[in-house]
Amino acid sequence: MRKAPLIVCLAVCGIGGTLAAAQKTPAAPKPSLDQLLQTAGRAREENHDEEAIRLYRRAVALEPESEQGLWFLGTLLYEKKQYPEARDVLRQFMTLRPDAGPGWALLGLSEFETRDYRRALDHLQHAMAAGMGDREELVQMVFKEVAELLIRFERYDDSLDMILKMLDTKAEQPDLMEPAGLAGLRLPLLPAEIPPNRRELVDQAGRAVLALQTRHNEEAESEFHRLVTSYPNEPGVHFLYGAYLMGARPNEAVPELERELEISPTHVLARIRLAEAFIAQRDFDRALVLAQQAIQLEPKRASAHEMAGEALLAKGQSADGIKELEIARAGDPAVSRTHWDLMRAYTAAGRKEDAELEKKEIEKLQQSNSSSDPSAGGEIPHDRATP
Amino acid sequence: MLTAPVSSAAVRFETVAAQAEAARAQDREADAIRLYREGTHLQPAWWGGWWYLGTLLYDQDRFSEADAAFRHLLLSPSQQRGPAYAFLGLCEYETGSYGDALAHFRAWAGAGWTGSPELRDVAVFHFALLLTRDGRFVESLYLLASAAPRLGDTPELSEAMGLASLRLRYLPEDFPPAQREAIWLAGKAALYAAQTHEQFDQADEYATRLESRYGSQPGVHFFRATLYGFELKKTEAENEYRAELKISPNDASSMVALAQIDLEKGELIEADELTRRALHGDSKDAEAHHVLGRVLLAKGDLNASLSELETAKQLAPGNPAVRSHLAMVLSKLGRAQEAKAESAAFIVLKNKEDVMASAEVKLGEKPREKIH
Numbered sequence: 001m002r003k004a005p006l007i008v009c010l011a012v013c014g015i016g017g018t019l020a021a022a023q024k025t026p027a028a029p030k031p032s033l034d035q036l037l038q039t040a041g042r043a044r045e046e047n048h049d050e051e052a053i054r055l056y057r058r059a060v061a062l063e064p065e066s067e068q069g070l071w072f073l074g075t076l077l078y079e080k081k082q083y084p085e086a087r088d089v090l091r092q093f094m095t096l097r098p099d100a101g102p103g104w105a106l107l108g109l110s111e112f113e114t115r116d117y118r119r120a121l122d123h124l125q126h127a128m129a130a131g132m133g134d135r136e137e138l139v140q141m142v143f144k145e146v147a148e149l150l151i152r153f154e155r156y157d158d159s160l161d162m163i164l165k166m167l168d169t170k171a172e173q174p175d176l177m178e179p180a181g182l183a184g185l186r187l188p189l190l191p192a193e194i195p196p197n198r199r200e201l202v203d204q205a206g207r208a209v210l211a212l213q214t215r216h217n218e219e220a221e222s223e224f225h226r227l228v229t230s231y232p233n234e235p236g237v238h239f240l241y242g243a244y245l246m247g248a249r250p251n252e253a254v255p256e257l258e259r260e261l262e263i264s265p266t267h268v269l270a271r272i273r274l275a276e277a278f279i280a281q282r283d284f285d286r287a288l289v290l291a292q293q294a295i296q297l298e299p300k301r302a303s304a305h306e307m308a309g310e311a312l313l314a315k316g317q318s319a320d321g322i323k324e325l326e327i328a329r330a331g332d333p334a335v336s337r338t339h340w341d342l343m344r345a346y347t348a349a350g351r352k353e354d355a356e357l358e359k360k361e362i363e364k365l366q367q368s369n370s371s372s373d374p375s376a377g378g379e380i381p382h383d384r385a386t387p
Numbered sequence: 388m389l390t391a392p393v394s395s396a397a398v399r400f401e402t403v404a405a406q407a408e409a410a411r412a413q414d415r416e417a418d419a420i421r422l423y424r425e426g427t428h429l430q431p432a433w434w435g436g437w438w439y440l441g442t443l444l445y446d447q448d449r450f451s452e453a454d455a456a457f458r459h460l461l462l463s464p465s466q467q468r469g470p471a472y473a474f475l476g477l478c479e480y481e482t483g484s485y486g487d488a489l490a491h492f493r494a495w496a497g498a499g500w501t502g503s504p505e506l507r508d509v510a511v512f513h514f515a516l517l518l519t520r521d522g523r524f525v526e527s528l529y530l531l532a533s534a535a536p537r538l539g540d541t542p543e544l545s546e547a548m549g550l551a552s553l554r555l556r557y558l559p560e561d562f563p564p565a566q567r568e569a570i571w572l573a574g575k576a577a578l579y580a581a582q583t584h585e586q587f588d589q590a591d592e593y594a595t596r597l598e599s600r601y602g603s604q605p606g607v608h609f610f611r612a613t614l615y616g617f618e619l620k621k622t623e624a625e626n627e628y629r630a631e632l633k634i635s636p637n638d639a640s641s642m643v644a645l646a647q648i649d650l651e652k653g654e655l656i657e658a659d660e661l662t663r664r665a666l667h668g669d670s671k672d673a674e675a676h677h678v679l680g681r682v683l684l685a686k687g688d689l690n691a692s693l694s695e696l697e698t699a700k701q702l703a704p705g706n707p708a709v710r711s712h713l714a715m716v717l718s719k720l721g722r723a724q725e726a727k728a729e730s731a732a733f734i735v736l737k738n739k740e741d742v743m744a745s746a747e748v749k750l751g752e753k754p755r756e757k758i759h
Contacts, residue, residue: 091449095416095447114560115561154542187568189571190564235596266588266592
């Protein structure tokens, strides 16, 4: 139902219109190809889709590199829900027109339908990078599918960033409650994969996350409270609430995160957020224990090394602290908090040149990300791990 | 006059080949593909041309065309065929020719699993997916687990391990969506257990969640039991196998696994009954014959034990444990020469367990479980 208008838009006012002009076909194309394309075009405009598909197939058989033929054949097959064939045709098309954002979009959407999720994500992200012009409906579809796929690939924070971006636009939004709930609970499922008996849990979490993202703070508070009350033993729920409280009322976050660890004893991010809370409370011993446990569970997690480094520095163990921060920096060089920590640590250790390098990195990051001093703004390190 | 066209074609080939290499080096893929096509047309025995044509097409996800190019390499000298088998398997996987793909992956394994590390990882992964689809879950998990320490915690790997662990004969792209959460939980548990330093705490956490949510589904308790087995928690494993048999009374894998635990505990009557029940369901179950042979050995019925173990050997010639037990029975029967031969076979097979042995050695068993 939703796809027909999209294709109409693509076919009539979109990429198809420019393709005829962009054809690489030599100046004197084979008349039969021209005739076929014209006849197929008329059939398409008159909504005789099956006939149009048949004619475009013939055109592509005659000239396998006919961009116009491939594009319209691909879009029509997609519209007819013949996704595997649409995918194959669009792949061929994209080898000729790798600059065509809407082409990547339609290819990614076809791959999504054939459950080739890795390629779908790659190609939809290609579409976002290449741009899809003013095709608002297509843009919204692509963003939503990307947000959903990021969740399935366990990139929850990236997905939440996408959802936030979508909410920040003025365009009419698709329903984001389920993706928001899945990302918040860190469940790597597509909406269609949510088991029926867990849908209410996901929806409840989604309502809370969306209320927070849209800055309806009272509603968010109420929704989070309802979530925790309704699902007190569900993995992920107390972490989500605790992460929210870290921003709203940090002192109340600790019991929630500790409760999460009772339910999910190997929860790495709960440990990291707890360590962060204890550092804020200047309880560096507890922070260090939690950070070291997180490192043991997931040695490559940069934010765990960050917390360990901060705790060690605060305890006066400068050399070990710097070592941990350098591991954090290597794991995720784009986090300004790490560079601030290192700059201060190097300065205290008399390593002026190293401190200067960190300062330059901070300036670079500020230019690209508008980063600020986390000590003033409370930036969350590495993993947002929060709505 | 007669030699001129030949010479001209040869010159043309040299020119095209050089242009193709240059286009490839400059990342002009479309030009390179066109030129490699022309070059291989001019000289069909240009194996390097077919190879690059195939890989360029494969990189563009044009699997049918890539498949056609790689097929030419099957006529090439043997050392070039190995990686071509792997690519053929990958292309056929993508085009849905699963039977052909599996056959080519087996040929690749037989040729020594050759290719770059990247090709090996991708091919092993898809080989394992097809083994799961074929009901050869143990073999699939063997391949996936061997890749796990290198590949780490990736969503694709955990999903593949989840399917095999729950003994679901599906590919990642065709399982029922409602099963996704169970597959994810099982996959995470299996993946953590397969890491170089087994991370059983994390594995247990995911397995507990799996059991609490999906404990009434077939396969979940069997998987939990297997995990407990890795952790050497035999009592817990036994309880889980029994729980699985309540849900899946005819599950031969659980019967045989339980019989092995019984055997270790000296409870030979139940072990005997369980293995015979398993064989009643599938008389070609190699492991059931093997365990029954061991039960009969423990009972002192040497001739019956020998018969069962001989059957197990026929069905699973690559299983070193069968040969070891055969050697023991033959020795007890006073057939020293045969016992010695079986001991030697045991050592050879055991030594192959730690290397990438050929498919015939590693993956020779027939599937036992048929869930779907």
